[in-house]
Amino acid sequence: DVKVTQSSRYLVKRTGEKVFLECVQDMDHENMFWYRQDPGLGLRLIYFSYDVKMKEKGDIPEGYSVSREKKERFSLILESASTNQTSMYLCASSLWGTGANVLTFGAGSRLTVL
Amino acid sequence: TQLLEQSPQFLSIQEGENLTVYCNSSSVFSSLQWYRQEPGEGPVLLVTVVTGGEVKKLKRLTFQFGDARKDSSLHITAAQPGDTGLYLCAPNRPSGSARQLTFGSGTQLTVLP
Numbered sequence: 001d002v003k004v005t006q007s008s009r010y011l012v013k014r015t016g017e018k019v020f021l022e023c024v025q026d027m028d029h030e031n032m033f034w035y036r037q038d039p040g041l042g043l044r045l046i047y048f049s050y051d052v053k054m055k056e057k058g059d060i061p062e063g064y065s066v067s068r069e070k071k072e073r074f075s076l077i078l079e080s081a082s083t084n085q086t087s088m089y090l091c092a093s094s095l096w097g098t099g100a101n102v103l104t105f106g107a108g109s110r111l112t113v114l
Numbered sequence: 115t116q117l118l119e120q121s122p123q124f125l126s127i128q129e130g131e132n133l134t135v136y137c138n139s140s141s142v143f144s145s146l147q148w149y150r151q152e153p154g155e156g157p158v159l160l161v162t163v164v165t166g167g168e169v170k171k172l173k174r175l176t177f178q179f180g181d182a183r184k185d186s187s188l189h190i191t192a193a194q195p196g197d198t199g200l201y202l203c204a205p206n207r208p209s210g211s212a213r214q215l216t217f218g219s220g221t222q223l224t225v226l227p
Contacts, residue, residue: 004156035217040123042202042219043157090156101206101215102147105156 003027006091006106013113019078021109023091030095032074033103034058034066037088046089049074081113120203120218128226130192135221137203138185144206146186147215148177151200193225 045058
């Protein structure tokens, strides 16, 4: 069974801390994505990557950075966490070139910034 | 800026009832996906519709893509508590980019036993 695994389901951090959210997929997918999900706002794309060491900004990249050193791993970094970054973070992956761009999601990481 | 609306935002019904939720936009899409997200989990793909007017059935769920490919509906017959979840529509922008998908804010469905 194909899987996207997010290493931390729940995190509590303090304002100003550096936060790493890790995501690993075992499907050999080229594309990987980070979304945040907030009530009433749906899923908003933060960053995505279509190849190792490649990244592109999504709709809300401010305050975030990403790293993709290996094909299977895509990390989201909050350099200095703020309370408005309290949210559910979802990682997803998809095959390159699939016309309908079907996403496989991880279970999510719920981050609380105090 | 394209607008994507899902309605209703919240829906609470009794087991056995029928329901329809909607996904509407002012833009034309190349295709559209429906996902369901259960509490504590990530969204899971239910269906992809591609052709205007297309109807797809998945057991008690019927998905329709509008003729003009600007809207879609999901009808559930005889809802079960296991249908409870957040239903998200995700149209594909015809941009050719990996970031094609946009997501609606979803319909939160609760089916009471």
